[in-house]
Amino acid sequence: MTTLSGHVAPAFFLLGAQKSATTNFAMRLSEIGENLAWATPTATDPAYYWKEPHIFNQENYRGLSREEWLAYYPPCREHDSAEQLVGVDATPGYLPNEQAPQRIIGWYGHSLADRLQFMVLLRNPLSRLHSSFHHQKGDPNSPG
Numbered sequence: 259m260t261t262l263s264g265h266v267a268p269a270f271f272l273l274g275a276q277k278s279a280t281t282n283f284a285m286r287l288s289e290i291g292e293n294l295a296w297a298t299p300t301a302t303d304p305a306y307y308w309k310e311p312h313i314f315n316q317e318n319y320r321g322l323s324r325e326e327w328l329a330y331y332p333p334c335r336e337h338d339s340a341e342q343l344v345g346v347d348a349t350p351g352y353l354p355n356e357q358a359p360q361r362i363i364g365w366y367g368h369s370l371a372d373r374l375q376f377m378v379l380l381r382n383p384l385s386r387l388h389s390s391f392h393h394q395k396g397d398p399n400s401p402g
Contacts (some may be wrong), residue, residue, distance in 0.1 A: 275353065
C-alpha cells in the first residue's frame with residue numbers, strides 16, 4: 259500500500275491513448291479488484307473522476323493542494339493492516355503530457371515514485387482515429 263499524508267495514494271496508473279479502452283478496462287478491473295481504492299468524486303466533480311481525476315496532466319493540479327487530492331482516496335486504517343489497498347488512477351491523459359512524470363515525482367518524491375506501477379493501453383492509430391471520429395459525431399453505431 260502506498261500512503262501519503264495518512265491516505266491511500268495511487269500506486270497503479272492506467273494510461274492509454276484516446277479510445278484505447280481504458281474505461282472498459284478500468285470498469286472490469288473495478289468489478290474484480292476487491293482491494294482497489296479508486297478516487298471518490300465530490301458532488302461538484304464530473305462523474306468520471308472516479309476513474310480519471312486528471313491531477314497530474316493539469317498545470318495547476320486542478321487547483322488542488324496535495325492534501326485536497328489525497329482526500330479523494332480513503333484514509334489509512336492502521337488497525338486494518340491485513341487489508342492492503344492499492345490506489346488507482348486511470349487518467350489516460352497522463353500519457354501524452356510531458357509534465358505529468360515530473361509532477362508525479364514532485365508529489366510522491368523519488369523514493370515512492372520508484373515504486374509506482376504503470377500500465378499503458380495502446381490501439382492501432384487508424385482504428386483509434388475511426389473510433390474517435392464516430393464518437394465525436396455522437397454515432398450510436400460507433401465501432402467503440
